[in-house]
Amino acid sequence: MSAYKGVKRLAVERPEWMPRVLACLECHKKYGEFAGNWVRKLLEEKEGKKIWFPGLRTLVSYGILKKVDTARGGRRAYYILIDPEGVEKALHELGYF
Numbered sequence: 001m002s003a004y005k006g007v008k009r010l011a012v013e014r015p016e017w018m019p020r021v022l023a024c025l026e027c028h029k030k031y032g033e034f035a036g037n038w039v040r041k042l043l044e045e046k047e048g049k050k051i052w053f054p055g056l057r058t059l060v061s062y063g064i065l066k067k068v069d070t071a072r073g074g075r076r077a078y079y080i081l082i083d084p085e086g087v088e089k090a091l092h093e094l095g096y097f
Contacts, residue, residue: 010064
């Protein structure tokens, strides 16, 4: 499945995850490769409060992210967007921009 289709499917099946996709896109543009903790911190800054963050494995399962590395003794995973242009196009079509 393409990342574009993954975002479209996620918007229907799990719309509460869309802010995480937006934050991942922002982290991608800023860092390229990023950790889930960085995405959580970005969301907390935007929302102005602590949030529960279950990690990014769901976005991997939808074909949006790919895990590329681990650090800190396997406690921190790093991810990349598989198709940033496709993700951005889907978000645009869904009205998030």
